[in-house]
Amino acid sequence: MLKHILAFGLALCLAAPALAAEKTDDAAAAAKTTDKVPEAAEAAPKGPEQLTCKYYTVTMPDDWKAIMAPTENQGMTSAIFARTAGSAVVTMVVGPRGVADGKTIAGMFAEQFKAEKPPVEKNGQYTFSFTQQGMPCQAWVGTEGDVFMVTTVTGNRKDAQAFIRQSVKSADYPKLLPQL
Numbered sequence: 655m656l657k658h659i660l661a662f663g664l665a666l667c668l669a670a671p672a673l674a675a676e677k678t679d680d681a682a683a684a685a686k687t688t689d690k691v692p693e694a695a696e697a698a699p700k701g702p703e704q705l706t707c708k709y710y711t712v713t714m715p716d717d718w719k720a721i722m723a724p725t726e727n728q729g730m731t732s733a734i735f736a737r738t739a740g741s742a743v744v745t746m747v748v749g750p751r752g753v754a755d756g757k758t759i760a761g762m763f764a765e766q767f768k769a770e771k772p773p774v775e776k777n778g779q780y781t782f783s784f785t786q787q788g789m790p791c792q793a794w795v796g797t798e799g800d801v802f803m804v805t806t807v808t809g810n811r812k813d814a815q816a817f818i819r820q821s822v823k824s825a826d827y828p829k830l831l832p833q834l
Contacts, residue, residue, distance in 0.1 A: 709748050710824040742814040751802040760795035777833035794832035803830035
């Protein structure tokens with residue numbers, strides 16, 4: 655099971671730099687639509703978009719886009735978020751941890767991502783740095799109950815960490831989120 659998780663996580667991380675480079679302007683495309691919005695809808699203030707799964711909720715800032723909203727597939731929940739300026743990508747993968755502990759899972763991911771140094775324990779989680787396609791990356795592995803979450807940041811760490819701190823919340827699984 656963990657080999658499938660690692661392969662999936664690697665695919666997400668490898669896709670992240672390319673996804674960050676894609677710049678689409680959904681707002682401009684939406685502005686070109688000719689459909690009229692009913693007056694009642696125009697008057698109602700629109701709040702920020704929230705994307706939710708059973709593990710966390712993301713309140714999307716205007717300068718970030720969900721490349722892949724939280725999606726469950728074969729017991730795994732994955733999501734990819736990118737800053738619209740293309741400076742950072744955050745991926746999150748949650749899955750069952752089976753009998754493996756956080757250190758073992760982090761070690762497997764560090765090996766898969768070819769980290770230069772082994773994961774270190776920090777604030778009850780494991781973290782390590784690596785490089786993919788010439789881009790700096792950071793990973794955090796957290797466990798809570800019978801699940802683990804691997805969060806990877808590609809590109810500008812400051813932008814990505816601010817997104818995680820301000821926009822990603824979990825009432826039921828707070829130990830899964832990176833402890834920044």
